Amino acid sequence: MPSPLATPPTEKSSRYSDTTEATRSLSRMRRLTLRISYAEKKDRFFRNGLLLAGLTILCLVIAIFLTLVIGSIPSFRATGIHFFWGKVWDPVTGVFGALPFLIGTLLTSFLALLISIPFSISIALFLGEYFPPGKGKNRLAGLVQEAVELIAGIPSVIYGFWGLFVLVPIVRNIETQWHVLPYGVGIFTASLILAIMIIPYAASLSREIISLVPDELKEAAYSLGATHWEVIRYIVLPYARTGIFAGILLSLGRALGETMAVTMVIGNTSAIPTSIFSPGNTLASVIANEFTEAANETYLSALIELGLVLFVVTTLIHLIGKRVIRQFSTT
Amino acid sequence: MERPILEVKDFHAWFGTHEVVRNVNLSLHRNRVIAVMGPSGCGKTTFLRCINRMHELTPGARTEGQILLEGEDIYRMSPIMLRLRVGMVFQRPNPFPHMTIYENVLAGYLLNNIKLNRNDKEAIVESSLRKAALWEEVKDNLKKKGTFLSGGQQQRLCIARAIAMKPDILLLDEPTSALDPISTAGIEELLQELKKNYTLILVTHNMQQAARVSDDTAFFYMGELVEFAPTRQLFTAPQDQRTQNYITGRFS
Amino acid sequence: MQIVSIKRLRRRELRSKLVRSGVLFFTLLTLLPLVYILLYIVKQGIGAINWSFFVQLPKPVGESGGGIANALAGSFIIVGVATLLAVPIGIASALYLSEHSNGQLAGAIRFCVEVLVGIPSIVVGIVAYDWLVKPMGYFSALSGSVALAIMMLPIMIRSAEETLKRFPTSLREASLALGVPYYKTIIKVLLPCSLSGVLSGIILSVARIVGETAPLLFTAFGNPYLTTNILRPMQSLPLLIYNYAISPYDSWHQLAWGAALVLLIWILLLNILTRIIIRRWSVRY
Numbered sequence A: 001m002p003s004p005l006a007t008p009p010t011e012k013s014s015r016y017s018d019t020t021e022a023t024r025s026l027s028r029m030r031r032l033t034l035r036i037s038y039a040e041k042k043d044r045f046f047r048n049g050l051l052l053a054g055l056t057i058l059c060l061v062i063a064i065f066l067t068l069v070i071g072s073i074p075s076f077r078a079t080g081i082h083f084f085w086g087k088v089w090d091p092v093t094g095v096f097g098a099l100p101f102l103i104g105t106l107l108t109s110f111l112a113l114l115i116s117i118p119f120s121i122s123i124a125l126f127l128g129e130y131f132p133p134g135k136g137k138n139r140l141a142g143l144v145q146e147a148v149e150l151i152a153g154i155p156s157v158i159y160g161f162w163g164l165f166v167l168v169p170i171v172r173n174i175e176t177q178w179h180v181l182p183y184g185v186g187i188f189t190a191s192l193i194l195a196i197m198i199i200p201y202a203a204s205l206s207r208e209i210i211s212l213v214p215d216e217l218k219e220a221a222y223s224l225g226a227t228h229w230e231v232i233r234y235i236v237l238p239y240a241r242t243g244i245f246a247g248i249l250l251s252l253g254r255a256l257g258e259t260m261a262v263t264m265v266i267g268n269t270s271a272i273p274t275s276i277f278s279p280g281n282t283l284a285s286v287i288a289n290e291f292t293e294a295a296n297e298t299y300l301s302a303l304i305e306l307g308l309v310l311f312v313v314t315t316l317i318h319l320i321g322k323r324v325i326r327q328f329s330t331t
Numbered sequence B: 001m002e003r004p005i006l007e008v009k010d011f012h013a014w015f016g017t018h019e020v021v022r023n024v025n026l027s028l029h030r031n032r033v034i035a036v037m038g039p040s041g042c043g044k045t046t047f048l049r050c051i052n053r054m055h056e057l058t059p060g061a062r063t064e065g066q067i068l069l070e071g072e073d074i075y076r077m078s079p080i081m082l083r084l085r086v087g088m089v090f091q092r093p094n095p096f097p098h099m100t101i102y103e104n105v106l107a108g109y110l111l112n113n114i115k116l117n118r119n120d121k122e123a124i125v126e127s128s129l130r131k132a133a134l135w136e137e138v139k140d141n142l143k144k145k146g147t148f149l150s151g152g153q154q155q156r157l158c159i160a161r162a163i164a165m166k167p168d169i170l171l172l173d174e175p176t177s178a179l180d181p182i183s184t185a186g187i188e189e190l191l192q193e194l195k196k197n198y199t200l201i202l203v204t205h206n207m208q209q210a211a212r213v214s215d216d217t218a219f220f221y222m223g224e225l226v227e228f229a230p231t232r233q234l235f236t237a238p239q240d241q242r243t244q245n246y247i248t249g250r251f252s
Numbered sequence C: 001m002q003i004v005s006i007k008r009l010r011r012r013e014l015r016s017k018l019v020r021s022g023v024l025f026f027t028l029l030t031l032l033p034l035v036y037i038l039l040y041i042v043k044q045g046i047g048a049i050n051w052s053f054f055v056q057l058p059k060p061v062g063e064s065g066g067g068i069a070n071a072l073a074g075s076f077i078i079v080g081v082a083t084l085l086a087v088p089i090g091i092a093s094a095l096y097l098s099e100h101s102n103g104q105l106a107g108a109i110r111f112c113v114e115v116l117v118g119i120p121s122i123v124v125g126i127v128a129y130d131w132l133v134k135p136m137g138y139f140s141a142l143s144g145s146v147a148l149a150i151m152m153l154p155i156m157i158r159s160a161e162e163t164l165k166r167f168p169t170s171l172r173e174a175s176l177a178l179g180v181p182y183y184k185t186i187i188k189v190l191l192p193c194s195l196s197g198v199l200s201g202i203i204l205s206v207a208r209i210v211g212e213t214a215p216l217l218f219t220a221f222g223n224p225y226l227t228t229n230i231l232r233p234m235q236s237l238p239l240l241i242y243n244y245a246i247s248p249y250d251s252w253h254q255l256a257w258g259a260a261l262v263l264l265i266w267i268l269l270l271n272i273l274t275r276i277i278i279r280r281w282s283v284r285y
Helices: A009-017 A020-084 A099-130 A139-152 A156-177 A187-211 A215-223 A228-257 A260-265 A283-293 A297-330 B044-051 B079-085 B101-105 B107-111 B118-131 B151-163 B181-194 B207-213 B231-236 B241-247 C006-046 C051-055 C069-099 C104-118 C121-136 C141-165 C169-177 C182-193 C195-209 C237-245 C250-281
Strands: B006-015 B018-028 B033-037 B061-069 B086-089 B169-173 B199-204 B216-221 B224-230
Touching: A020 A297, A020 B079, A020 C069, A020 C104, A020 C121, A020 C141, A020 C182, A099 A139, A099 A187, A099 A228, A099 A283, A099 A297, A099 C006, A139 A187, A139 C006, A139 C250, A156 A187, A156 A260, A156 C006, A156 C237, A156 C250, A187 A228, A187 A260, A187 A297, A187 C006, A215 A228, A228 A283, A228 A297, A228 C006, A228 C121, A260 A283, A260 C237, A283 A297, A283 C121, A297 C104, A297 C121, B006 B044, B018 B044, B033 B044, B033 B207, B044 B061, B044 B169, B044 B199, B079 B086, B086 B151, B086 C169, B101 B107, B101 B118, B101 B151, B107 B151, B107 C169, B107 C182, B118 B151, B151 B169, B151 B181, B151 C169, B181 B199, B181 B207, B199 B207, B207 B231, B216 B231, B216 B241, B224 B231, B224 B241, B231 B241, C006 C250, C051 C069, C069 C104, C069 C141, C069 C182, C069 C195, C069 C237, C104 C141, C121 C141, C141 C195, C169 C182, C182 C195, C195 C250, C237 C250
Parallel strands: B018 B224, B033 B199, B033 B216, B086 B169, B169 B199
Antiparallel strands: B006 B018, B006 B061, B216 B224
16 A cells, blocks of 8 residues: 555545544544543542642651651650760660760761861862853863762762771871871761762852852952952852851751761760760761660660751751752842 | 624633633634734733633633533533634744654644544644645654744644644634744735634734734723724724724824 | 052952962862772772672672672662652652642642751661561661662652753643643653653662662661562662671772772763763753
8 A cells, every 4th residue: 555645645635624524523522522531530630649749748757757756755755855965875774875976976077067168168169260161161170070070979888988998097197196096087087088078069069159149240340450369259259158158057967967987987986075086976877886786675766866866957957058048049 | 694603702801800801792703714903911812712721721710701612611611622622823833842743743632642543644744734834844854853943834833733633713822923024924824724624713912914814803902802893894994992093003 | 640559459460360279279189089089999999890799699708709799689679669669759749849839838848858858868767767677577678778769759859840840831731722631741741841851860869879878777787698589688789888898807898899889880870871861862942
């Protein structure tokens, strides 16, 4: 049979559009009526499905929160509010005080933040101001951007592994030279590895914020004779200040909840750290280390309570950071 | 006289509390081009979108009164059924970017899972594209994406897509407003061809276009149907002062 | 009258240049350890990788050689099940959000997605333990998949919503005006047009969680043997890296380095795939 496209068009279009047209469309409609009531049912079903998925997310978060709260009840019954400033964590005798881990967490996170800030701001300025990738042909900037993104994707456990085998010996050397106990592992090492881990994240956040500074403002400053540095110093940084602050906050949230890398290099002791070189534990690392060993209910519950504290603190910090950034980028 | 294809009775439309269309009464007949014209914001597009119930997609939209398609109340029909019978062409050409030209013409069938055999498909594609005066230009490129065409060609593709469904009525919402003058002329010429098979309702803000292509003209002002008459009569001897003012350019 | 003296101007320009060099210096200084980490892993890991590395089980302490077949298979299974769990809910809720972008419920859901983004991975582990491991009585790959799925959801939802929101109203109307029901408009027009974004969002979320260890510590737990039963403990690449890294045996360290390299390459490939999909399949409106 010849292809219909090869037949003369007049013949075919007449075959298609003559009187049969009316009957055709009529019979089609009859067939469709059935299908349509079916389609409307499916429509409703589909809409409800989407709603259900959305509600699942809502319930998921509520369920996570409730799970942690309920799991913490036995511990709260046993220790009460004293949990938060109890200096001793001794599962053997059933004494659970979270203070060593709270201090360990805050110390490592803030130290990491302190170390990372100059570096991440440099990268952000490099990519956002000096060599913006995408504007013109800028190989170097493109390369830096790619590298930063790639490195942001390295799993935490690999950072920890590297830290254990490269960073720990280096820190041990430093400690020997400074005549402190050469553990190698400890708060300082954990802070270093944390700093390395949050730099890519903080840098890409800050870069986005810096690139939001309107060109008109910068051009106005240039037209008044300002140098590039003066534009950055007096226009870009002040304008982006709140955004960069929010970026730091979000990085802090990351650092607080970071588990694997810290667990591998912090030394895992439940004593209150006496210096930044002493070994310690963070909220996350103590959970990672002891959760599967928790032999009785109170012990397990105390660990869950640590998890609850971690969850509430990181979530609050994260939400505040996001809110500030949203406000910043809408103005 | 034959039964009108579309009757509008005491029709009102609101968005929230804002009444956009007020008390419209109208009867339209087969195989004519009806122009709906008026200044911007006069409710003409809303009125058009009520005819295939597209206005329902806007939250807060509400209507009162009746629109009868061949005697059947469209607000008692399934909107899906209605839209199969009333085609629409939009302001901006909107071919589906993930479909080829061939698939775009058949989109109404493909998306509705209406099974066609290969011969029918090819017959529909060719005849629709011919009617849309696009066949000669695209017959060798049917497998290309529809978005590769020029604006005017895209709009004709959208017309082909609409008429492939063999609608009773074809709604055109300022179909040339995004096109250059040459493409516009092409589309206008096409409308004359199309009215042999279809009833066309054309919304336009362009008086000259209404005068050039339409058989009847409805003039809307502030949501009201001010005047409805054969085009020649409306432009030469308007009954209403407001129509007079509009066509003489007192306001736009 | 001259307000700015030439001398002062020179000094200002010099300072500007100094800062510029400073930024350049700091940037490169930062990249140094970062690139060093990558190179170090490649250097340490490449020696471990050969055919038997992929097909054999780890050997007991003392014997050299052996492979990570159990961890590779386990990672595939755990991540695969997590993806199967997360994709339907993730895509459907992204659709809900993009379809009701201004609704009150959508706002609440978006807030929850934000909470999920910020949740520490170890906490997700605790929750999955409480939901599945405790009632079932033993560690299982399934509980690990649930934990990972929870972590995938927010990444997937946000990137899918971003793409879906860009779908123009005009195309939605074009489809509805042809009498196409709503659900078919979504499935046959909106999703195909947004496919590249949705798909790359899914792959991106997989890339983010293949290396997650903390949620698996007390869910999938690890297993020295090859198993495909998702109701039992299962090994995975990150778990193997962790357990062997902190062990005192050189041969295990060697395996861990190899596993780390494999994991990195896996993540890299997923990232490249995302880019290819975005470049090739993107629909321009």
